[in-house]
Amino acid sequence: MNLLGKNNFFVEKKYEMRNKKHFINWSNQYQCRPTYVHHPASTGEARNIIRQAVERKTKIRVFGSGHSPSDIAMSNYDLICSDRLNQILNINWDSQTIVTQAGVTLKELSEGLGQHGLALPNLGSISDQTVGGAIATATHGTGLNYGILSTIIQEITLVTALGEVIKISKDENSQLFNAAKCHLGSLGLVTELKLLTTKEFDLEVQEQPGTLENILDTLPKRLQADHYRFWYLPHVDKVWEWSATRKPPGKTTPRQNFFQRLQSWYQEKLIGYYTFELLLYLATYNQGLIPSINSWYVQQMFSQPKHSQGNSVDQFNFNCLFKQQVNEWAIPIEHTAEAILQIRQMIIKKDYQVHLPIEVRFVKGDDIWLSPCQGRDSCYIGVITYMPYGTSVNCQAYFKDYEQIMASLEGRPHWAKRFGPDAKEVENMYPHWNDFQKVRYQLDPNYLFSNSYSDRVLGKPQKSVLSYS
Ligand SMILES: Cc1cc2nc3c(=O)[nH]c(=O)nc-3n(C[C@H](O)[C@H](O)[C@H](O)COP(=O)(O)OP(=O)(O)OC[C@H]3O[C@@H](n4cnc5c(N)ncnc54)[C@H](O)[C@@H]3O)c2cc1C
Numbered sequence: 001m002n003l004l005g006k007n008n009f010f011v012e013k014k015y016e017m018r019n020k021k022h023f024i025n026w027s028n029q030y031q032c033r034p035t036y037v038h039h040p041a042s043t044g045e046a047r048n049i050i051r052q053a054v055e056r057k058t059k060i061r062v063f064g065s066g067h068s069p070s071d072i073a074m075s076n077y078d079l080i081c082s083d084r085l086n087q088i089l090n091i092n093w094d095s096q097t098i099v100t101q102a103g104v105t106l107k108e109l110s111e112g113l114g115q116h117g118l119a120l121p122n123l124g125s126i127s128d129q130t131v132g133g134a135i136a137t138a139t140h141g142t143g144l145n146y147g148i149l150s151t152i153i154q155e156i157t158l159v160t161a162l163g164e165v166i167k168i169s170k171d172e173n174s175q176l177f178n179a180a181k182c183h184l185g186s187l188g189l190v191t192e193l194k195l196l197t198t199k200e201f202d203l204e205v206q207e208q209p210g211t212l213e214n215i216l217d218t219l220p221k222r223l224q225a226d227h228y229r230f231w232y233l234p235h236v237d238k239v240w241e242w243s244a245t246r247k248p249p250g251k252t253t254p255r256q257n258f259f260q261r262l263q264s265w266y267q268e269k270l271i272g273y274y275t276f277e278l279l280l281y282l283a284t285y286n287q288g289l290i291p292s293i294n295s296w297y298v299q300q301m302f303s304q305p306k307h308s309q310g311n312s313v314d315q316f317n318f319n320c321l322f323k324q325q326v327n328e329w330a331i332p333i334e335h336t337a338e339a340i341l342q343i344r345q346m347i348i349k350k351d352y353q354v355h356l357p358i359e360v361r362f363v364k365g366d367d368i369w370l371s372p373c374q375g376r377d378s379c380y381i382g383v384i385t386y387m388p389y390g391t392s393v394n395c396q397a398y399f400k401d402y403e404q405i406m407a408s409l410e411g412r413p414h415w416a417k418r419f420g421p422d423a424k425e426v427e428n429m430y431p432h433w434n435d436f437q438k439v440r441y442q443l444d445p446n447y448l449f450s451n452s453y454s455d456r457v458l459g460k461p462q463k464s465v466l467s468y469s
Contacts, residue, residue, distance in 0.1 A: 023079065026067045026128075027323045028390055034079035041084040043157055043165055043191040050189065051163035053078050054448065060161075061451045062189050064133025065105060067126070068416035069326050072137065072185060072453045080189055082132055088112040089192065096197050097154060102132030102190045110313045113197055117249075121198045122146040122227070123316035132190045137416035138182045138371050140380065141316060142361035143227035143244075144333075148373055150181040151366050155194035158187060161444035169194075178432070179439035181368045184415055186454045187443050203227070203244040203315035208305040209298075210239045212344070216337045223362060227316075231357030232340060233298050234347050235291035240302040240357065244315060268319070271300050277322050280355065281388035290353040297356065323390055327399045328382030328414040329406035330372035333362065336379040342405045343381065352398045355386050369432035372412040380414070381406065415457075423459030434461070441466040 024031045035058070040046035053060045061075035064082050082103030090099040093116055100109060106120065106127035113119050122141040129139060131149075140148040155169040158180060166173055168180045180187055203226075215222065215230055222228055227244040256264060276297055283289040308315070331339055340360060347354055359382040365373050372378065383402050385395035403413075403420055412429045413419035427433045440458070444450075447460060 023063055023066060023074065025069065025071075025073065026065070027069050027325065027387065029069070029323075029325070029387075029392075030071045030074050032071075032074040032076050032079070034075055034077060036078045038078065038080045039084045040080065040189075040191075043159060046080065046085075046159045046189050046191050047163055047165055049078075049080060050159050050161065050448075054161070054163055058448075059450060060448055062132070062136075062185050062449075064103065064130035064136075065128055067129045067133065068137060069324070070416060070418055070453060071451070072416060073133070074453070075451045082130055082189075085132070085191055091116045091118065093118065096199070097194055098197055099155075099192060099194045100131060101192055103130050105130055106134060107313075114200060114311075114313075117200045118197045119200045119312050120149075120195075121152060122149070123313060124149075125316075125318055125320055127313060127317055131193060131195075135181065135193070136183055136185050136190070138368070138373075138414070139416070140361070140363045140373070141227070142229040142363065142380075143225075144223050144362045144364055144377060145226070147364045147366045148182070148368070148371055150368055150371065151364075152196045153181050153193060154196055155192075156180050156190055157192035158190055158443075160188040161446065161448035165191075176439055176443075178367060178369045179436050182370045182415070184370065184454060184458065185451075186440055186449050186458060188449060200249045201312050202247045202249050202309055203312050204247050204307075204309040205242060205244045205315050206305070206307055207240065207242050209302055210241055212237070212239050212340065215239050215241060216340070219336065229359065229361045231302075231359050232344070233294060233302065233356045234344070234354050234358060235294040236298045236356070237344070238298060238302070240298075246312075247309065249311070267301070272297075273319070273321055277386075277388045280386050281391060283353075284388065284391050284393060287353040290355065294356050321386070323387040325385045325387065325393075325395055325399075325418055326382055327402060327418050328359075328380055329403070329411035329419070330363070330378040330380045330414070331406060331409045331411045333377045333379045335409040336360070336381075339379070339381055339405060339409050339411075343383075343402060346401050346405060347398075350397070350401060352401075354395075354398055355384055355393075358383055369436045370415070370430060372414060374430065374432065382414075382417075422456050426457060427459075437461045438466050 022033055038049045040049055059077035062080045063073045085101035085103035088100045106129055122143055124139055124141045135150045138148045158166050168176045225243040226246045230239050230241040232239055279293045361380045363373050363378050365377045385393050
């Protein structure tokens with residue numbers, strides 16, 4: 001049963017991709033040419049594909065929307081594209097639960113839920129990811145009462161590398177649950193998910209400029225908002241904050257008239273996007289222009305307070321502009337001020353010419369073994385380097401120094417994004433690392449679901465680590 005009705009643009013875009021054997025991630029930085037591309041539409045079809053792959057002794061990986069800014073979804077062997085696992089199977093208003101296939105995008109899911117007066121409790125900056133991809137990498141939004149997206153999972157249907165179909169929940173195969181809720185694509189193919197949603201809601205959003213000192217001094221109070229984040233604006237040394245209150249649905253900011261729409265287009269597209277990209281491109285010839293570009297951009301985009309109210313999806317999501325390299329780590333929340341102040345100091349001391357913004361978000365702790373928020377309420381800090389017109393800008397030294405700061409404050413990298421540490425280092429960041437590896441070995445003893453990313457980031461531990469005592 002398809003509760004969505006018609007396909008949207010994104011599904012059509014994915015359809016084009018289905019006929020290509022060349023897969024590229026969203027930022028165009030990573031690509032692969034798989035030997036076989038599969039498009040299962042059901043758990044049964046997926047199981048057959050995996051059984052055949054086992055017989056052929058090949059490797060296999062799953063590709064969602066390809067929105068991860070890393071090689072996490074890439075494979076030059078067999079690739080399972082989840083684009084035909086695109087049905088919402090059941091929506092139960094009474095229990096506020098939904099059963100969906102894993103290739104449905106968060107956008108499609110929100111649309112389907114909206115038709116039944118329900119919503120996802122929290123979202124990140126975009127909704128183009130598949131739900132399967134988002135949970136695999138611990139995708140998160142912001143708001144200290146809300147965990148990463150995986151925290152709303154009630155049940156997972158997984159096709160393992162042994163070709164078995166298993167249900168995983170707190171009642172069934174419960175010993176696998178905390179591993180399967182954030183699995184980096186390395187436990188098998190997730191075909192279906194049961195999720196706990198919430199009643200539809202609006203967000204009233206207040207955005208305003210501020211100073212870092214002021215915000216850090218009053219952070220606990222600010223964090224009482226339902227959803228709160230801020231962007232530090234390097235070189236300008238200002239902050240732009242975003243604070244949202246959950247409201248019953250209905251009251252939206254009035255529709256804009258023609259002149260207001262023209263003004264919005266001028267501000268958001270002509271200035272905020274096209275001119276900004278052109279200026280950043282010019283700066284690839286002269287990095288010294290970046291501080292002035294940042295100043296100009298803040299003046300244009302982040303100088304006047306803004307107020308709006310509307311549907312939660314539209315308010316959570318925003319235009320992330322053009323291609324970019326991103327690195328984001330989660331630290332225990334108590335290190336927030338120290339981390340951001342150290343990053344500010346590092347940029348000044350090393351005279352790095354860096355793009356804005358540095359994004360700071362807050363997420364509730366959980367007990368999912370490979371969640372960056374495992375065991376602690378967390379602050380995520382993300383740094384960005386745009387790629388104007390696809391041009392790569394060298395950010396290696398900046399990102400490395402940023403990582404050193406985050407690692408020294410008990411940081412853990414966002415699995416989907418670009419980060420340096422390999423399995424040997426990452427292992428020490430997670431108390432349940434070996435527990436996860438045991439589950440991985442149990443479900444995929446021949447590492448069928450491995451790729452260059454998992455070889456680097458998860459490694460292949462010694463057998464002695466993998467046996468249950
Ligand atoms: C512009 C932009 C904004 C973003 N904003 C945020 C944000 O606000 N917060 C945040 O946390 N992240 C954010 N991200 C990162 C994004 O949420 C993650 O990269 C997410 O994993 C992408 O989902 P995907 O469907 O594209 O998965 P892919 O990138 O295709 O795959 C990711 C991983 O999931 C695995 N996988 C996918 N589907 C399945 C399945 N059905 N079964 C088993 N494994 C599977 C893949 O094998 C791979 O290992 C953003 C990314 C972009 C490009």
